[in-house]
Amino acid sequence: MPEETTLERMRLLLTGRTEETKRTMVCAGKKFIEFAGKKDAYDRWDVLRYLEHMDQKKRSKNYRRFAFYSIKKVFSATESPWPFEKADVPKVGDEERIAPALPLSQKYHPMVDPEVVREEVGRLVKNAREKCNSLELAMLAVGTTYGTRRVEKARIGPDDMDRKKGILLIRTAKGGVMREHLIPESIAPYIEGYDWKHNLSPGDVTLVLGDIYSKCGLKKPARVGWHTFRRALNTCLREIAGDENAPVRLLESHIYNFLRWRAKARGEFGMMTVYDRATSFRIDQKVFSI
Known part of the structure; x- marks a missing residue:
C-alpha cells in the first residue's frame, strides 16, 4: 500500500482530534513506516524492532508510548491485526512524571x-x-x-x-x-x-x-x-x-x-x-x- 494512502487513512481515523494531534500522530506513523518499510500489512516484530530502535536512540519513554499508540493507527489504516494487549503499552518511568510546578x-x-x-x-x-x-x-x-x-x-x-x-x-x-x-x-x-x-x-x-x-x-x-x-x-x-x-x-x-x-x-x-x-x-x- 502506498505510504500516502496509509497516512491519509490515519488522518481519517483521527477525525475528531485536534489538528495538532493529527499532525503529530501522522508524523510518528510516517517515521514507523520509513523504518519498517512500505508494506500492505505489518506485524508484531515490526513494532518490537522499532521500539528497540527508539531505545537505542534514547528516545524518552513518553515518546515511545506516544509512538506506540500512533503505530496502532498505522495497523488500523492497513487493516493489520493489532498484536498487543493493554499490558504491553510502554510504561512511563517516575523520573519522566516529574513536571515543573510554580514557583x-x-x-x-x-x-x-x-x-x-x-x-x-x-x-x-x-x-x-x-x-x-x-x-x-x-x-x-x-x-x-x-x-x-x-x-x-x-x-x-x-x-x-x-x-x-x-x-x-x-x-x-x-x-x-x-x-x-x-x-x-x-x-x-x-x-x-x-x-x-x-x-x-x-x-x-x-x-x-x-x-x-x-x-x-x-x-x-x-x-x-x-x-x-x-x-x-x-x-x-x-x-x-x-x-x-x-x-x-x-x-x-x-x-x-x-x-x-x-x-x-x-x-x-x-x-x-x-x-x-x-x-x-x-x-x-x-x-x-x-
Missing part, C-alpha cells in the same frame, strides 16, 4: 507553598494587565483560575459564556466531565472583554503563553507551560484540603470536580466527585473564597 524558580520541586504560588502568579498577572491584549488576558484568566488545559482554552467559544448568569462552560479534555463554572468578579472583565471568536489550535494556545511572558518582560523557564498553572492550582488546593485550620473546608473530591478530571482518574472517590450543577457551583464558591 517557577523551583521548576522541579514536587510540592509548592500556596502563598508563594499566589505571589508568583500575582506578579505575572499584574504585569499582564498593563501590557497584554484581550486574548492574552482572557487566556491567562481561565488558565490561572480554572487550571484549564490547552485544548480546553482552544475550545471555548462565544456561546460558552452566559454573561447575565456569570457562567462559563468548559468543554473538558482527556475524557473529563464537561463543566459549567461560575465566573468570579475578579476575572469577569478579562473573560467578558474578549469575544472568543478565535480558531486556535492547542499549539497556538502554547504560543500565547510565550507572548505573555515576553510582553511582561519575563523569561519563561524551559518546560513551563499552561499545564504548570494547573499543577500549581492542584497543589495549592490539596494543601488547603489537608489543613485542618483552613478557613474553608475543602475535600479531595471537590478538587477532582473543580479540575474536571475524568472518572477513571478519580480513583477511590468514584461517584463522590460527580455532583449536580448546584453543588458544583458551591464548590466554585469555596475555591474562589480561598
